[in-house]
Amino acid sequence: MSEALDSLRQEVRDWLAIHAPKDWRGQSTSEAAFLELQRSWFASLAKAGYAVPHWPENWPGGGRSLAQQKVIYEEFARADTPRLLLSFMSTYHAASTLFEWGSEEQQQRYIPRILEGEIWCQGFSEPGAGSDLAALRTRAERKGDVYVVNGQKLWSTMGQFADQCLLLVRTSSEGVKQAGLTYLLLDLKAPGVTARPIHQIHGDEEFAEIFLDNVEIPVADRLGEEGQGWAVAQSTLSSERGLTLLELSARMRGALWRIGDLIRANGRGEDAGVLRDFGRLASKVDATCAVADQFLANRIAGEERVGDASIVKLAYSRTLREFTSLGLRIGGLEAQYHAPITFGGGMETGNWMADFMNSYAWTIAGGSDEVQRNIIAERLLGMPREPKNWVVKEGAA
Amino acid sequence: MSMTRAELQDAAAKAFDGDLTPDAAHSWNLIADMGWLMMAVPEDQGGLGLGRAAVGVIHQALGRTLVAGPAIAQMLVIEALSAAGGQDELLGRAMAGEVMTASLADGLSAVPDADRASHVLQVEAGIISLLPVGDLAFTARTTWDGTRRLFDVDAGDAAGIVLATGDAATALASRLSALRSVALAADCLGGADAALAMTIDYLETRRQFDRPLALFQALKHRVADMKTALVAAEALFWARASDTAADAVTMGAMKAHAAGVYRLIAEEAIQLHGGIGLTMEHPCHLFLKRATLNAVLGGDGDHWEEARGRQAMTA
Numbered sequence: 002m003s004e005a006l007d008s009l010r011q012e013v014r015d016w017l018a019i020h021a022p023k024d025w026r027g028q029s030t031s032e033a034a035f036l037e038l039q040r041s042w043f044a045s046l047a048k049a050g051y052a053v054p055h056w057p058e059n060w061p062g063g064g065r066s067l068a069q070q071k072v073i074y075e076e077f078a079r080a081d082t083p084r085l086l087l088s089f090m091s092t093y094h095a096a097s098t099l100f101e102w103g104s105e106e107q108q109q110r111y112i113p114r115i116l117e118g119e120i121w122c123q124g125f126s127e128p129g130a131g132s133d134l135a136a137l138r139t140r141a142e143r144k145g146d147v148y149v150v151n152g153q154k155l156w157s158t159m160g161q162f163a164d165q166c167l168l169l170v171r172t173s174s175e176g177v178k179q180a181g182l183t184y185l186l187l188d189l190k191a192p193g194v195t196a197r198p199i200h201q202i203h204g205d206e207e208f209a210e211i212f213l214d215n216v217e218i219p220v221a222d223r224l225g226e227e228g229q230g231w232a233v234a235q236s237t238l239s240s241e242r243g244l245t246l247l248e249l250s251a252r253m254r255g256a257l258w259r260i261g262d263l264i265r266a267n268g269r270g271e272d273a274g275v276l277r278d279f280g281r282l283a284s285k286v287d288a289t290c291a292v293a294d295q296f297l298a299n300r301i302a303g304e305e306r307v308g309d310a311s312i313v314k315l316a317y318s319r320t321l322r323e324f325t326s327l328g329l330r331i332g333g334l335e336a337q338y339h340a341p342i343t344f345g346g347g348m349e350t351g352n353w354m355a356d357f358m359n360s361y362a363w364t365i366a367g368g369s370d371e372v373q374r375n376i377i378a379e380r381l382l383g384m385p386r387e388p389k390n391w392v393v394k395e396g397a398a
Numbered sequence: 399m400s401m402t403r404a405e406l407q408d409a410a411a412k413a414f415d416g417d418l419t420p421d422a423a424h425s426w427n428l429i430a431d432m433g434w435l436m437m438a439v440p441e442d443q444g445g446l447g448l449g450r451a452a453v454g455v456i457h458q459a460l461g462r463t464l465v466a467g468p469a470i471a472q473m474l475v476i477e478a479l480s481a482a483g484g485q486d487e488l489l490g491r492a493m494a495g496e497v498m499t500a501s502l503a504d505g506l507s508a509v510p511d512a513d514r515a516s517h518v519l520q521v522e523a524g525i526i527s528l529l530p531v532g533d534l535a536f537t538a539r540t541t542w543d544g545t546r547r548l549f550d551v552d553a554g555d556a557a558g559i560v561l562a563t564g565d566a567a568t569a570l571a572s573r574l575s576a577l578r579s580v581a582l583a584a585d586c587l588g589g590a591d592a593a594l595a596m597t598i599d600y601l602e603t604r605r606q607f608d609r610p611l612a613l614f615q616a617l618k619h620r621v622a623d624m625k626t627a628l629v630a631a632e633a634l635f636w637a638r639a640s641d642t643a644a645d646a647v648t649m650g651a652m653k654a655h656a657a658g659v660y661r662l663i664a665e666e667a668i669q670l671h672g673g674i675g676l677t678m679e680h681p682c683h684l685f686l687k688r689a690t691l692n693a694v695l696g697g698d699g700d701h702w703e704e705a706r707g708r709q710a711m712t713a
């Protein structure tokens with residue numbers, strides 16, 4: 002078992018030594034260069050059979066155990082390859098949802114195109130539905146063989162570059178808000194769709210907002226039944242558990258040298274206070290790696306508990322904030338001078354102010370720290386849940 | 399013999415079943431009778447050969463119920479006798495529970511239960527020896543933490559049984575430092591776990607404004623942060639405890655991390671208990687006192703974090 006894993010590790014390592022892009026951060030200074038790098042790296046991984054190790058074994062490149070997937074991602078982190086940002090939603094969220102809810106026909110239509118590089122995004126959040134996702138209001142009305150959709154989606158990762166969208170819409174306002182949702186597959190080239198990038202505070206544009214104006218979606222592109230959207234969406238939201246955080250934690254540990262170099266460059270190498278802060282951070286990074294590793298080990302052993310994933314995410318997001326914050330502090334005035342960002346360069350690029358601002362993506366996106374804390378307290382520790390009977394005071398609204 | 403960590407944890411939990419600060423003499427007999435002092439000793443020396451994972455389980459259990467006594471110091475002596483070789487008679491007596499103690503700080507300061515011991519371990523540059531207690535003078539140093547009895551020992555010019563010299567002494571000193579960090583970190587994590595559980599229980603029971611305190615999100619979020627810090631520190635602990643290559647600095651930094659988490663949770667426990675947490679009748683303060691003492695024993699956070707920072711500079 003572990004011998005087979007060692008041999009896989011060696012195989013991946015050997016392959017990466019030849020095929021992993023070299024000095025890619027230096028070249029990824031424009032959006033066009035980023036997209037080109039993402040596409041060619043994905044194609045290269047897909048050809049070698051490393052792009053979708055988590056897929057079922059009847060699909061090319063699939064059928065790897067979780068332990069094998071872990072080895073592959075550990076080697077990606079070790080080789081400091083570009084992360085698969087552009088195709089992430091496609092290979093995880095879209096594929097996992099299609100595998101679980103898609104008909105044979107839907108799977109045959111969409112899955113092979115993902116391997117060929119088709120890009121999916123997620124249309125869940127809305128201006129009025131962030132942490133409270135089930136409150137979403139984008140409306141779909143059935144007219145014969147199509148749904149006519151109107152509304153606005155927000156925070157669609159890579160949405161401006163995507164071909165397809167996993168769309169959660171409201172088909173009914175009756176009953177509890179979760180019961181009125183339906184899950185559709187949207188072709189972003191359909192008439193009435195407009196996707197616009199969101200300008201983030203550090204200058205990158207990793208998310209889009211999508212406007213839907215009388216967009217027609219065939220009923221054949223519905224996943225699950227009408228009104229079953231909330232259940233289908235749970236498959237999407239839980240499609241990836243732990244591997245990304247393991248990879249990101251390993252990459253954070255691998256990037257500690259950037260702070261070490263910064264301390265040296267700024268002449269602080271004998272400053273005991275700075276060394277202590279650096280040492281304390283290194284231990285936190287070590288602990289974050291250990292907790293991500295343990296989470297996956299528990300999953301492999303079938304011992305994952307509700308809320309465990311929230312602990313890993315919260316540990317990672319807080320530690321990343323501290324990592325980038327220490328870099329920003331030691332970087333001093335120099336870090337305040339604007340420098341061009343590296344597109345898709347990872348969470349620790351050494352452009353400290355940009356990295357620090359970008360760390361908020363992990364404390365807010367994918368379930369904010371506050372939502373994770375609720376889950377840990379209520380679902381893992383069993384503390385009582387928020388009362389639902391909150392009433393707006395007369396005249397206050 | 400082989401036992402899984404879960405089996406060990408189960409046995410340890412049964413031995414100390416939740417009553418805080420059990421009687422010291424009874425606890426010591428229990429620790430010796432259960433073979434806990436011989437857990438980490440290789441089987442060919444009469445031990446159980448279970449290594450540092452067993453040390454971790456034992457000291458988490460002792461930390462969880464705030465057990466008194468010199469168990470950590472005793473394990474250091476046992477490790478030194480085991481490493482020295484040829485000391486089977488003394489080793490056997492120590493494993494059976496005859497108190498032999500050692501400093502939990504520098505030199506011969508902070509030596510637990512020196513007045514009940516037959517020997518004290520002395521770790522000096524280039525020489526490690528075991529001093530019979532008859533030749534020593536000691537002064538009791540009462541700590542705020544009432545679960546520990548510490549002494550400063552004056553060795554004068556007493557000569558003892560030499561266990562290691564030269565490079566062997568340097569290597570053994572480093573091994574003892576790592577073991578001390580493992581044991582102290584385990585004590586911290588056991589205590590932190592108990593203090594957190596106690597705090598959650600209290601928040602669920604105590605009612606103000608017609609509802610349990612546990613319903614307030616501001617308090618729940620603090621609990622979630624404590625839990626997250628604890629789970630991450632535990633994961634780091636087990637990763638390190640099973641890493642036979644981890645050096646004294648790596649282990650010391652891990653201990654500093656665990657002590658920081660213990661202190662966070664012990665401080666929050668008092669605050670979240672409100673007024674009752676400030677009273678002697680409630681056990682909250684016992685955790686706070688042991689947490690702050692643990693933080694400075696075996697090298698404090700400033701020391702280990704700076705050392706870890708230097709290590710990371712060259713990584």
